[in-house]
Every structure is written in C-alpha cells, then in structure tokens.
Amino acid sequence: MKYFEYMGKSLFKEYGIPVPDGAVAETPDEAAEITKKLGSAVIKSQVLTGGRGKAGGVKFADSPEEAGKAAEELLGQEIKGYKVERVLVEEKLNIEKELYLAITIDSTKKSPVLIASTKGGMDIEEVPEEYIVKKNIDVLTGMEPFVIREIVSELGFDFKAETSKQFMKIVSKLYQAFRALDAELMEINPLVIADGQVIAADAKVTIDDCARYRQKDLPYVEEKTVIEKKAAELGLAYVELEGDIAVMANGAGMSMATLDILQYYGGKPANFLDAGGGAGSETMARAIELLLEKKPRVIFINIFGGITRCDDVANAITQVLGQQKIEIPVVIRLVGTNEEEGRRILEAQSLSAYNLMHEAAQKAVELARK
Amino acid sequence: MKYFEYMGKSLFKEYGIPVPDGAVAETPDEAAEITKKLGSAVIKSQVLTGGRGKAGGVKFADSPEEAGKAAEELLGQEIKGYKVERVLVEEKLNIEKELYLAITIDSTKKSPVLIASTKGGMDIEEVPEEYIVKKNIDVLTGMEPFVIREIVSELGFDFKAETSKQFMKIVSKLYQAFRALDAELMEINPLVIADGQVIAADAKVTIDDCARYRQKDLPYVEEKTVIEKKAAELGLAYVELEGDIAVMANGAGMSMATLDILQYYGGKPANFLDAGGGAGSETMARAIELLLEKKPRVIFINIFGGITRCDDVANAITQVLGQQKIEIPVVIRLVGTNEEEGRRILEAQSLSAYNLMHEAAQKAVELARK
Amino acid sequence: MAIYVDGDTQVLVQGITGKQGSFHAGQMLAYGTKVVAGVSPGKGGQKVHDIPVYDTVQAACAEHSIHASIIFVPAAFAKDAALEAFHSGIKLVAVITEHIPVHDAMEIMAQAKIHGATVVGPNTYGLVSSGLCKIGIMPNNFFKPGKIGVVARSGTLSYEIVGNLLEAGYGTSTVVGLGGDRIVGLSFVDVLQEFEKDAETEAIVMVGEIGGNAEEEAAEFIKSSMDTPVVAYLAGKSAPEGKRMGHAGAIIERGKGTFASKESALKNAGVPVADLPFEVPKLLEEILTGRRGK
C-alpha cells in the first residue's frame, strides 16, 4: 500500500526524522491559512505517482493569496491519471544540497537494502553508479552503528560535520521505521541540507499489504477501483483491464498465462483475477459475481486444481448459475485436484468443462467475437 | 546489583507479569494500613538474601492489628546478617500449585538460559533433574513463540489449559524484561497458580552493574559498605575482609592470588582491592587512601604492570606519602609495564620495591606480626 | 535420481490438523511420500491419516528421523513454524503458506542461512521428485517419473506445463516451485545448479514470469555454466505495464523484469522460449533431438 507524501512525512515525524513545517490542505482557503504561519510556501500535489514536479504539480507562493491561488490550480487537476485531492503546504527550504536516501527490499540478497547518494533530487537510476552507496542490512541484527559509519564513509562525508551526525541519526530512524512498520519502501528524495539542518523534503512510503493485520494503527489508502476493492475483501487479487472476456484463473502465473493465451488468439481480457490460494466455493461464487459486474461478453474460468479443489470451483459455478440467470456464455476449463468430482457436479447441471487450456481459450475468444 | 523483592515485583508489574496485590511498608502502621484493603495479608521481610522463610522472616496476619504486630516483629530484625528495613505486605494467595521459573546467564553456552520446573517453592538444586526444564535461548532471535511451546511441552503442561496460556505469556514477558533491563538473573520462586491465575509470588532480580550506564531509569540499591562504595565510585572492586594487611593489587586473579599468598604465609588480609583496568595515578592515590581508612598494620601493594603502568602506581604512592604522614609500613612489589620509570620515581622518594611477589608477601606478613 | 528429495526422505507436516494440512498430508501419503509425523500445538497425541501428531517439532524429532518439513500454518505464524523447524535441525523446509509479511520472509531466509537449511517457498506448491516423494500441494496424477526437470515460480502454471509434458510422453525427474513471493528461498539458479549435477535429468523446463530479475540471472548461469539443455516459458507477455498482477514479485517497474528483457536474455543464452504453455513439449522435442543428433 502506497502512502501519500503527507502521510509518509507524518510517519517520519513520529520516528524522529525531521520534515519541513507544513500541513495538508483540501481547499484553497486551507492552503492560504497554513501559509499565513509559514510566510512563503511550497504547494505540492498529493498523488500516488512520481514525476509530479515535471508535470506541474508543485507550485511556490510568497503570500497566503498566492498559496490559495496555487492550491486552486492544483486541486482537482489530474497528474498522470491521478486526481489531486489534497495539497501539502510546506515552508520553503533554503536548500544547500540534495541527497538521496532509501531503504527497500532486495529480493536477490533477501534482505533490506539501503541506497544513498550525494546526488539526490533526480531519478536514482540516472545517477552514475559511483555516486551510489548500496548497503544490504542484516535483518537479524539491523542497522548497527558500524553499518551507518560505513555508509557515511562510503559517501565520503566528513565524520565530524554536524550534518553527518544528523544524517546518521536519520539513517538509524528510517531503518527503525522501515522495520517497525513492515515497509516495502521508504524513500527520501531529496533529503536536503538546508540552513545546516538535514531534512526529509519528500517521502515515499509503501507498506506491505500482507502485514496489515499487525499494523492496525497505520492509515489505509484506497488505490483500488470498486471491483478491485470488493475482490480484495474476498482476499483475491483483481486488476481491471479493458477487454470483454472476464477471466478467473487460479495462481498468479496461471492467471497471467491465461491472459497471454487469450490475447495470443486475438481475445481481449476484461480483468485479471487470481482465485488461487485455496479459496472455498463460497468465495469463488462471490468472485464469479464480481466478474459479471463489468458486463463482459464471455466468462472464462481456467482452473488447474492444486490447493484449489475442482469440486469447490464446480460448486461455486453451479451456485451462481442456480441463483441468477446469466445471459452470457461461460467457458470452463477444469483439471487437477478432485477433478472427477468437479466434473460430476458440473455435469449434474448440464455443464461441461474443457481439458486443454488452449482449446478452452480459443472457444472463449470465438464466443466473444459473436 | 540485587533488587529487593518489592522492587523486582514492581518491575514485573511494569512488564505485565501478574504479582499479588500489596505494597511495601517501613512502619507497623503502614503495614496495618495496607492490610485494611487486603483483608488478610502476608508480611514479608525485604532482605537481599534467600531462605528468609525458614529464618522466620515471613508472617501472616488476618487483620490490620495482626499485620502491624507482625511488621513490628520483623522490622529491625536481622536475617542472615541483613537488617530488615522494609516489609512487603501482600494479599494471601489461595495457592493450588507452586512452579519455578527463572532466566539467567549460561557462561558455558554463552547465552541466556531459562530454567523451569513444576516443583517450585524449594531450592532448585534440590529438585530432581527430571522435573527441571533447561532451555538456552538464542540471544539474537530471543524467546520465539516456538521456544515457549517447547518449554510448555517439556514441562508436560496441557496446551489448552488457561493457566498454560498465562504461563506462556509470563515466560515471554519475563524474557522481555530480562533483555530490556540487562538482567543477570530474574527468578520467580514460586510462580504460583492461585484461583486459576498464574502469579509471581516472589521475585529475585539482579541487574548487570556494567549496564548501569544505559539503565538509568532503574533504581539503585546499596549493597556495599562505606568503603566499598567509595571504591566503586572510583571504578574499583573492593571487598572488606577481617585481617590487618591492607592489600592493593591489579587484576582480579592477581588480587586473589595476593590474598592466597598472604594467608599461605600466615598473614590476614584486610581487604580485596583490584586496582586493575588501567586506573590512573590519581585514582590509585585515592585507592591507597581508602586502604588507610581501615587502619591496617601494613599496606601491601602488589603490582604487575600490564595495562596498569608502574609509573602511575609509583606516582600514586609518592603522592599519598607526600600529602599525609603514614605511620605504618608500606611493602611494595612493582614489575611490568614502565617498571624502570616506576622504580626511579620511588627511589627519588627513598622508597624501594620488591621484584618477587612471595618475598614481598613474606615481608608484609612479618611486619604485620610486629 | 532426483534433486532435493527422494524415496527415503521422511517428512513432517507442520499444521497437520488444519484443513489444508490434513487434506494434503493425505494426498502426500497417497502419492507415496513418507509422511512420518505432524505437528499442531495442543493436538499432540492425536492422529491424522494414522500419522502421529506432536505438539512441537522438537517432540516429533525426538521420535522420528525427519529430513524435510512442509508448513501449512497461517501467515501470522509461519515464520515461527519455519524457525522451529530450523532449530530442530530440519534442513529442507517447504513453506506453502501465502501472504507471509515480507519482513518475516527475510527473517526466515536469514535464519535458514545460519542453520544451513534450504527453504522452498513461501507461497509455493512445493516440490516433487516424481514417483518418489512429493512435498507439496500439487495434484498427484500429473507427476510421473521421467527425465525432465521443471522449475517454476508459479504453481498452477507448472501443473499446466507438467500436464502438457505428460500428454507428450515426458515424465519429470523433480519439479520445484520457487514460490510467488518477492522473497523466496530458492532462485532459478539454485535449482538449475542442482539439475545440472543430476545425471538423470536430461533437460529442464523453466517457467518464469514478469517481474524481478531471477530469469535474467538464470540466463547468465545457463550460458556460463550449464550443459543440460533448458527450455523456457514466460508468463505475463500481455500484462499492462505498472499493473500489479497478484504476486508482489510481478510488478513491472522501471523497465526491469519485463517480458522482453527476460525473453531476450534467455534466447541469448540459447534457451528456446515457448509462446504458449502447450508448445513446451515441441521445443523440448526439438532440442533433445538436436542433442541426440550430435
């Protein structure tokens, strides 16, 4: 789950990482009001995407009036498809230097990795390798002081500088927050030096969805469409797409392959829906109902039972078909765990299932063209 | 540093380990007052030694009057040489079962070790081996839930019993406290089951003196004599003994060997004083002054310089002798780091030093006999 | 022959009294796996499919010689179950559980390294040395002995491929599911390395998907260090950029881990890449015929 900048900064503040003075505003009046205290201000659109500066999403104001005007221009605008519903109004910083600091997950090394650079403010991928310090952190021992010293040394900072000491504290606290909050990413770009103070001028925070059960104090940010949200409530992964063939498969890889094969035969999938992970027949019945909400031309159910049982799938299908009249064709492919029983359940309702995925996919594409 | 039971219990309470209702009293009136709320009470002498029950240090009272009387009897008494200055007044528990639970340091395995037994209430060494569960804890990962389950399983507890669940929580919290507070020992004997509740009926807590710098919130308990305290303030280890030869040596082993050799030759050491660890000449001068406070017949200084430098020792001796007139003989043995310089400093004040420890010791014993 | 597990492997099921655990313990037994014990705290003394259940792994290990464990416990308790297995000296642990917090997964892997244990998963269907030992949740009937090794990130997609192979007359030596999460115990390279050492694996099918760079690393390893031929299938060609497709690992970000980059890396390493799952046997046939012709 991605957080808006203002939320990330509020978490930073909680963990003792300095952030600029400021507050979030939902109206131009609020923005003007906040600016009264700040004097002059930066007005930053709050959207869950990067590159907002280049897209005109950040404005400057030297008075409350200007701030109100800037907020008015920004609020309601779309930036890369995301609507601006809030702006963050912050003090202008007298920036001397821009650094980059982030902690994220390194899949290859299977550990947290800290990335830091003296060339902040730009996309970290555009910074030449020699300016980037990458440090894998031992997840069992954490951000030990010596690791921070190694980072400072590798960055070429002066150990005795007051700003180095502040930087070291920020690294320690950022890691603390990263671990305590089950973060997938905590990025500060730029981390600025302004008037001798090291301050997080931006905040990108992503929290692990799987850890939500133990992070109950964290705010929830809605990134999903209505249907995606309903799917999430069922514990299923759903992504809306543009086509007309509604798809339910099990397993992320299998679901992707299902889309691939439909597209290969010229079909257009309406969604990605992974019903994997041993969802019971009740959940799957709800999932099939979800598929209907987008009014597709065909429903394609492609199940290779493993932890998912074919009898559960068959029961789900017959349950939905028994409850509501469905006008569109349902193409079923069903093999794997408890396959025979699944087929028996379908046959009892005069339904049949394919054996081969590509034959079923071809049939679904064909029906969608009619 | 050892804690009184009431202090240990207050720490337990802080960490969520259930303890009996009650409070500490320094007068019979206070004890009576506390008992008013409790109805009937146990009055327990607060001393830094075990076996207080057998020594008559625990009494029962069924009314405030009885409690006052019991407290009056206990307060001021001596138990194994320790004066009772406070009593802990607690609710009487309806004890169904007594368990033993402790966490301490295992020097051989270099890790914390949990010791538990279903035979609580007595000296753990008297409990047959088969009733004792010993579990070394990985200090890096801590008291993981599975370790607690292993303990419960080894103790033969019923997993589903409500008291087992309470016990598991107590184990977890005790370890948490043990680690967070830099404890050397946290012992609950007995840990009782009373009216279906698992409660710490006693508390023995010892905190690592070396960690005091980072445990500033913990109370300080005075176990030392006046001189021992002064030595501790100088960062030196001092133990009062009964003899008449005041001893300063460096290194604990060397200091012990010095006492051994004095005793071997028929002498009686007045103290143990380890001036090791690179104490400077100023500190050592203070240490020598301490030795004089007990009015010994001889002072024996036995230094083998390593991290301790002989010149520092010589300077300390000449400084003290220069400041005050000392009536008793000072026998010096001085070898090791910067030995030549040390001897030169002594010689400048017409002092001399032995080379061999046993010769010096013999001399000291001889002088003490005069 | 096979890799990781064989007919002598004795298996523990952690979470054996749960719905999934008991069902799949039965399925594993039916497959012929030597499931010798199960663990479920508080259920010690019970039996599931005649398998004795213990309260702790330690207690199970005291009674049985256990070589591998399979974990079915819920996500919130999976880390603890894995550590429990490591601490009792079990050297192969398959974690079926999905939705394990990524920080827990990192801790599991760090501990596995300290204890010298191999972790399959999490969020995996497990692994099976066909005809010998199945430690996982895959349907029994598709895994027949043969000479093709299979390694995949995704579960059902492997079944699909394995089903296609079987249809074409190819049995499998060992089939390993790496798991769909961002942090998993085994990489393609780890498993390819084992297959390369296995004399009876004649060819390998690698089933990748978009996201991460494990396929690119595998391509490099194949190019530099492998003699056994490899055929690949990659899922996610049609996935729109930036959309998350269920797996944390399957996020397309910053142009890395795209279908194109994986496909070109593999082709560059001499690995034929199938367009559709059912084409895999054909590519395999071609590469094996080519080999035999040499």
Added chain:
Amino acid sequence: MAIYVDGDTQVLVQGITGKQGSFHAGQMLAYGTKVVAGVSPGKGGQKVHDIPVYDTVQAACAEHSIHASIIFVPAAFAKDAALEAFHSGIKLVAVITEHIPVHDAMEIMAQAKIHGATVVGPNTYGLVSSGLCKIGIMPNNFFKPGKIGVVARSGTLSYEIVGNLLEAGYGTSTVVGLGGDRIVGLSFVDVLQEFEKDAETEAIVMVGEIGGNAEEEAAEFIKSSMDTPVVAYLAGKSAPEGKRMGHAGAIIERGKGTFASKESALKNAGVPVADLPFEVPKLLEEILTGRRGK
C-alpha cells in the same frame, strides 16, 4: 610454532587513537607485531606510530590484508566494534575492553559463531605467540620464545606465572588470556585443544580461579583427550564464600566452582596444582623430567 597467531599475522587496532589504543599499538609494534592499520571513526587519514588510521574497519580491510583485530574502544561501543570486525571478515578478535555489559557479550559471541570468528576476551590482556606476535597489553619483556603454553583467566596473574617461568629458564610458545568476564569467547578446553595440536608446545600451564566450571571442564578434557602434560595454579583459595572478588565470574555460589572442586578435578586428571605462583616452574620441571624419563 604457536597457536592462533604467528609471525605473519597482520593486525588491526580498533580504537587506535585513544590513550590505551595508541600506547599499546606502540608496544605491540615494539614487540614485533605486524600492526598494519588502525580504526577510529572520524580520524581516518591520520597516523599513529606511523600506522595508517581509517574511519571504518571496512575501509582498513580494503587497503590491507588483516587477520586479527584488537579492540580498545570503551565498553558502550565494544559490541559494535566487534560486530564491525566480524562483518569485515576478520576471524580473530581480541577484546581488551572491560566492563562490557554481559548481554552485549552474549551478542558478540552469537555473532562470532555465525561469522566463524574466534573471540579472545572480553576483559583480557590478549594473546601472544612469543617472539612472533603479541595481540594484547601484556608487558613485552616477559614473553620470550619457548615451549611452554600458558592459558589463564586472569591477566596479571599470568604475567606473574610467565615471569616465574622465565626466571626458571622456560620461555613460552603462546600465552592466551581468556578474559575475566562471565561470558568470554574462549574456554580452557578450546585453548588446550589447540595446544594439544601444536607440536612445539611441550607442556602447558593453566592458570584458573574460583567461580564457574571452566576448570572442571578442562580437567575432564585433559583426562580424556590430552597427551601434552599440564600444570595448574588456581587463585582464590583464601576467598571467603559468597564474597564477590571483582570478576563477575568469580562469585562463589551454591558450592560450585569452589577452589576445592577445581583442585580435586584437576588432580584427579593427573594435573599437578601449585600452591603458590612461584612453585609452578618446579612442578613443570618434575613433570617434564618424568616424561623425558619415560
């Protein structure tokens, strides 16, 4: 020959710009130790006795091949310094620092095990392979090459013994200070094991003291597994029971770790125990003569 360190051992000094660090770096150099680098955060680029100083161990290791480190940093930072050394791959770390919290010491030892490092100390004078390499704070002039191995818990007491040996014409092969704390890296058994393998160590002097059970364990090991003769001295015979004598390890509790139990265990293992330090050479002479006579 010698154990743990020899003339090729290249040494790092952590905390080299402090009072003790710089003094003993000089003393070690004077002894002939190859002190190749020092570390002191914020002092990188300076020199101490012409030894280059770095900000981090990592930076020092990038420039030098370092085999061992000696730590002089204050107690509150000693754990971090030790972990830093381990993480940079240094396999022998002598921790001179005293008063390290016992919980920190436990963490140091747990990490050392993971990294395969040997820790001498904490609260030790270090170790010296006489004439070859001194990593410690012992006075230089007492450690002359010879064939007697010495292992001790206490520092100055070892010097005393080594001085007596020298007086009697015995040089030392390696002298190891285990350290006076409750948790230390090496036990008597660990060091005896090394001495037993060392062809040039003809006899061993073991200097124990009351508290703990390390001497008892050593006695058992000597009895079961050693051929090299051992002579012992034990301090603390006169210590009153229950009084703490400076070392956390030297608490007499519950009748364990007493002088009597240690003495009888050692004698039972055929180890002569000296009453006074200066008697050690005589016992050594006797045991060696006996051997040679065989």
